[in-house]
Amino acid sequence: MKRRVRLVMLVAAVLLASGCATRTVTRTGLDEQIDLSGRWNDTDSRIVARDMVDDALSRPWLRNFQQARSRAPVVLVGDVRNRSSEHIQTDIFIRNIERELINSGQVRFVAGDSAREAIRAERLDQQTQARSETVARLGAETGADFMMYGAVDSITDAVEGQRVVTYQVDLQLVDMQSNEIVWLNTIEIRKLIAQPRARW
Template identity: 50%
Template sequence: MKKQWMNLTKSLVAALGMSLLLVGCGGTQVSRLDASQEVALTDRWNATDSRMVSEEMIDDMLTFPWLQRWRQAHPERDRQPTVLVLGVRNRSHEHIAVDTFMNDLRRALIRSGQVDFVAAGDVRDAIREERRDQEFMATPETAAALAAETGANFVLTGSIDSFVDQLDGRRVTSYQVDLSLIDIQTNREVWSGQKRIQKLQERSRFRL
């Protein structure tokens, strides 16, 4: 009887070891996806939201009268109005990479071909420091001139807010993006845009 019990114990241990080995062999599988393909695992803000909202809001901004008025007021200029993306505040309930959203706004502005864009923040400060270094270190014919920057005519700023409604395993998360374009010379707001997106997440009633 004791021998049979020992054999049974060995069999169980061996079976358990085989099961753990099979589970371990399963591992984690990683697949490459097209960057333009949306994979929504949760109702959180994602890269697709950032790209979609930025493109739609910039398209709307460029249809407003401010652009035509600026061109009519400056017929002698051979350049487009210059926009500076000043900043976007995240006031939502979750962490949102606002720098990524601001980069999407910049790409949409540049891709439109209707406005020029100037750098801001740390990038602008680093470029200015490089120009100061060139004044002393570079040859006169190759050094970038000081006080020759292109000044911005308008600044783009805004915020991201969110609202969550939840009941019985169903959750609706709403994101609201507000952007404003302001004339630097007059502080006049020449465009105000708003975009809302909603996401529904449902928890399955059956769990394995």
């Protein structure tokens, strides 16, 4: 009889333990590093963008330009190609770079090509639709002095249950007039993703 009671209690405990698994949501700080799947995530995007811009702004090209032209350079962020084996939203990464550049206050910044197209269409529309005193002038855009572009590559080495992914982000800054590469940098992120073969 005692054995039967113990058995019933054990079964009930197991059922209760398995039944308690409900979904919980915890708000976290944006700076907190959270890695779930091991894929490229918002933390990677933010950290790489910040480190890249910090590096770019600490190099001689900026000082040289400011001395020569007596003004802050105008920078445009072009395409960052995704050559990895993951669907990385490079537009988010580009936005992160743009934000870091603008917030640095050391460079001026012009909109990228997709935004530029929309603005140009709107400006053209203004020529016929808006009051003359409010119309934005054609041909008065600020030209970029430098263009930043690059690529995200990844190399995967894997065996059963373990995977090492190395992301390599390459960015370079090119002088729009001379095609001279004035700065380039590579940042690597390596992730070891281990997945257990079994769990209860």
